[in-house]
Each structure stands twice: as C-alpha cells, then as structure tokens.
Amino acid sequence: MKLNSTNFNGDWSNKTLSELGTFARGKSRHRPRNDPALYAGGFHPLIQTGDVTQATFKITSHSAAYNDVGLAQSKLWPEGTLCITIAANIAETALLGYPMCFPDSVVGFSADPDETSEVFMHYVFTYIRKAIQNSVTGSIQDNINIEYLTNLSFKIPSLDEQDRIAAVLSALDAKIDLNHRINAELEALAKTIYDYWFVQFDFPDVHGRPYKSSGGAMIWNDTLKREIPAGWEAGVLSDIAKITMGQSPAGDSYNEDGRGEVFFQGSTDFGARSPDVRMYTTAPGRMAREGDILMSVRAPVGTLNIADRPCCIGRGLAALRGKDGSGGYLYRVLMDLKQVFDRRSSEGTTFGSINKNDLFGLRVLIPKPEVRRAYEEMAHNWFQLDALRDKESRELTQLRDWLLPLLMNGQVRVA
Structure with a gap:
C-alpha cells in the first residue's frame, strides 16, 4: 500500500x-x-x-x-x-x-x-x-x-529534508507538551492546597497559622458523620452551584458544517481541558456559558471539562458554576465527588447515570465564605493561565495538523 x-x-x-x-x-x-x-x-x-x-x-x-x-x-x-x-x-x-x-x-x-x-x-x-x-x-x-x-x-525525502520536516513539527509538539505539563503541575498544586485547607482543615487562621494543627475549634456534624471546623456547615451541591441539566436538541438539527451553536452531547467530546468540537446544532436547547464546568451525568459519571465557549449541552452533560461566579473551588469539590463515583463503579455498584434530583442533592461541605474566597482568589489565576495555555495548545495542534499533510506529500518544502 x-x-x-x-x-x-x-x-x-x-x-x-x-x-x-x-x-x-x-x-x-x-x-x-x-x-x-x-x-x-x-x-x-x-x-x-x-x-x-x-x-x-x-x-x-x-x-x-x-x-x-x-x-x-x-x-x-x-x-x-x-x-x-x-x-x-x-x-x-x-x-x-x-x-x-x-x-x-x-x-x-x-x-x-x-x-x-x-x-x-x-x-x-x-x-x-x-x-x-x-x-x-x-x-x-x-x-x-x-x-x-x-x-x-x-x-x-532525503535525510536532511526529513530532519527539517521533523524539526518544524516536533517544535510545535514540544510546546504543546510543555503546556500540558505546566497545566498538570498547576492542577497538582491546586489539589494539594485544597486538600490541606478543606480535607485536613489546616487553612490559615486569623493569625496565619494552620487552623486544625494550631488547635482550631472542631465540631461534630451528624450529616457528614465527621468533625468539621466551627462555623462550617453541611449542605448540598445546589447550595454552592448553579446547575443546568443538558437537553439534546432535535436530531435533524445536528450538523458538522459549523451551522448554529457548538453542541456537546457527553464526555465522548471531552479533551484534556475543554471539549473537542465535532458537532453543531441549529436548534439549541440548554446552553452552557464560557467558563462553566461541564460534568458527565452518564457513565463515566463525574468526568469534567471546562466550556471554552458558549455551547449547547445534551442529556449526557450538566453545566455548573459557583453561585458567587467562582469556579476553582467548585471544580475541586466536583473532583472529590468524582472519586466517590469512581469508587462505587470499582466496587461493582451499578452507577450508569445520575439524575437531576440526585445531582442537586449531593452532600457537600460548606466552608466559611472568607476561607472559600481566599482559595478562590488563588485558584482563579490558575484557571485563567490554564485556559490560556489550553487555547494556545489547541491552536498549535490545528497548525501542526494543517502542516503535516503538506509536508508529508511534498507540497510544502522546508528550506
């Protein structure tokens, strides 16, 4: 061949x-x-x-x-x-x-x-x-x-021309890889601080000392069945998040020609951070805003991506954003919930989807507003940098994929 x-x-x-x-x-x-x-x-x-x-x-x-x-x-x-x-x-x-x-x-x-x-x-x-x-x-x-x-x-082509072609394409891939590694390191840092503050409860107290390790008051919470910092509460996901459940548009409105709104059906559209565009619809139903957290509500339940543009979402997704407009803290809460979903699946529990009532009613810990705001101020900057690098990587990927066939069939030569 x-x-x-x-x-x-x-x-x-x-x-x-x-x-x-x-x-x-x-x-x-x-x-x-x-x-x-x-x-x-x-x-x-x-x-x-x-x-x-x-x-x-x-x-x-x-x-x-x-x-x-x-x-x-x-x-x-x-x-x-x-x-x-x-x-x-x-x-x-x-x-x-x-x-x-x-x-x-x-x-x-x-x-x-x-x-x-x-x-x-x-x-x-x-x-x-x-x-x-x-x-x-x-x-x-x-x-x-x-x-x-x-x-x-x-x-x-000749070995010299091969090397020139490989140098162009690999330079693009090296930058894409670097962006992915930086984003992964920031994600790990955000998780470490989240765990330190909201799992171990060693957020900075009024004197800047780790709260629980410095003797901060802890109280038993019957709902969560554990001790939590004084002044914190148990709540449900809808207390901290605005949630939009997806609804698929009419089947005859789908197209791959760029007509209408971008449409994401489920987690099969998800990429490293934001979904990959495959489908559009001329009759959009439920919409997510740019920056919303997109969560799969069908198997695998809890998989997350971030909307990098306004988009129509189908029945396989829900769109969430913090009620105060934030996203970094909510994203980490949802990552914790995903671990729960994954554990249920690994234990053999039938868990193919989550409905609106169950999603809205998921139990969560609600910290004092000032602690959540302090975390959000840090996480917001990370989220912004993550989004910029993700956008750059997508553009570099498009450039690489456009150049690749031209270089490989000799239509474009590298001097």
Missing part, C-alpha cells in the same frame, strides 16, 4: 518501512499479566497501549512498574524508541521519554540512522494512521502485525 505518492514528491525515494529500520513487538510473556509477583516493589517503568494513545509526542510518565521478575519476562526499550500500537486504537504512536517496557500489543521501531529517524517516522505514522485504520476496520478483530507494517510503502 503506497500512501503518499503525489505530483509534488516525484524526487523522493519509494521505500517499504522495513527498509527504514527495525520493528519488534513488546514482551509480556507471563500469565496472568496482572500477577502481583511481577510488580511488588517494581521500579522498571511499564506502559500500555493507552499510554501511547494519550501521549501527544513523548511518553513522559508511567503508572506501573515491573520488578526484576517482571523485567525478566519482558524487555526494557531505550529512550527515543518509537512505540506503535497494533491492537485497540491501532497505529497510534509516541516516543519513549526514558527507558520503558511495553507489552506485545505495542511494536517498537528503531530507525536505521542512515535512512530516517524515530521522530520523522512518528510523523509518517501520524500522516498514514487513518489509512491504516480504514484498511482494517470491519475485520474480525481490528489489529495489525509486524508483517503488515513492514510491507507498507512510503515516499521518503
């Missing part, structure tokens, strides 16, 4: 991918794969297909690790290896940010340095991914193998 032959790249060489480097499957020979003996005390990083899919460019974190027993039945791949998924979301790629293991549902590619680079091949696969996916859709199981990969044919 030749994937990028055009009138613009006649001077490029036609190569099968097997001529450009070496493909080898990851290893995970032991069964069952989740045997605790493979992981206890582990420190050899392990990733799965989902980690490849979620990465923008490089994989820079891992959530599992093999011990020496686990490593013995697997393989540690070097930093820079190109990972290619061959099952589930096939032909997704990312580069290892440091040495890692991965299972046989992922293929590792090592470039022949005289022919190409792992970075350039990442963009080759980004360009041909849809064609690969379309070629196997509808088979008994949508997957590919190494033989399939090695037989693919692609028009390849």
